[in-house]
Amino acid sequence: MTAPVVSQARQAVASANRIVVKVGSSSLTTAEGGLDPARLDALVDALAARAAAGSQVVLVSSGAIAAGLAPLKLSRRPRDLATQQAAASVGQLTLAHAYANSFGRYSLTVGQVLLTADDVVRRAHYRNAQRTFSRLLALGAVPVVNENDTVATEEIRFGDNDRLAALVAHLVGADALFLLSDVDALYSGDPRKPGAVRIAEVASASDVDGVKAGTAGASGLGTGGMASKLAAARLASSAGIPVLLTSATEAGRALTSADVGTAFAATGSRLTARRFWLGYATDANGRLHLDDGAVAAVVGRRRSLLAAGITGVDGDFEAGDVVELVSLAGEVVARGVAGYDSAELPSLIGRKTHDLPEEQRREVVHADDLVPLAR
Structure with missing residues (x-):
């Protein structure tokens, strides 16, 4: 009897040295609110076994707001931001204490890392977060990451911890994301529902074309749903990180043989921290619309963007801000650092470089500051 063929993606996930594992609220808490100790301990059992096998583990854990519901006598997840933040301030203590005790059964120390989107959007914050993670891992600790719900406002929230996990995976240089x-x-x-087909392997973006992924689950405890997990998996895999998506109850097999769930192969090259930050982590302040020739040059040949290839400008931005580059079909094909203020560009667009004043004969976005996006 021949052994089953294991995909390269699953092999990469199973043998990864540094991993990021994300778990959702509904996998750790009860429908009434409050942590489920048995579920949390079962997850930690699997994580500790992976650490004992030699991997460095970073855990991105939801659950702070859900864990704060019962202590505050709230019957359901609040919808207003102030009450969410109040629940998070109570629940985060409960969550951190539970993880410290559970990992302590294996003599593993945990370090709490609370992030807002600002911490990955701002370049200095991003680099500082990298150093913190690096030092925690070097000291043998398990970083436990969550969005800083207590202080995050609507404008600076990740929206869900799936995207946060994908960003953290690249930030720490992870070899795999769970x-x-x-x-x-x-x-x-x-x-x-009848007719839904399980997808075991995703080798390219086209493998998930037509997938109808839902939003938040029926429990009302989470925020992302399968749609956000699919988006996070595509983000990570396009940046060179293989992904395994499965249930928390399968954590043991996922973190050993990786023979469960859906495996996403790494479809893109691993970007430098700066280029990943530029392409995926920071906010864009405007848009440059490109003709077909400019799209081919920027995406296909990795050339700088010149004024001649621009057909329009949207937004109010300054030189040095990040902007999106958009095709004639309206698709965002790349991101880059603008070399001009938005106010300067209308008089330049569509003009050949040799027709411009000498002081303006430079790239609108230099190739070194430009990242084509997965399509």
């Missing part, structure tokens, strides 16, 4: 939830794999549609 997305654990209450669904065992990615399906072509709602797995509770």
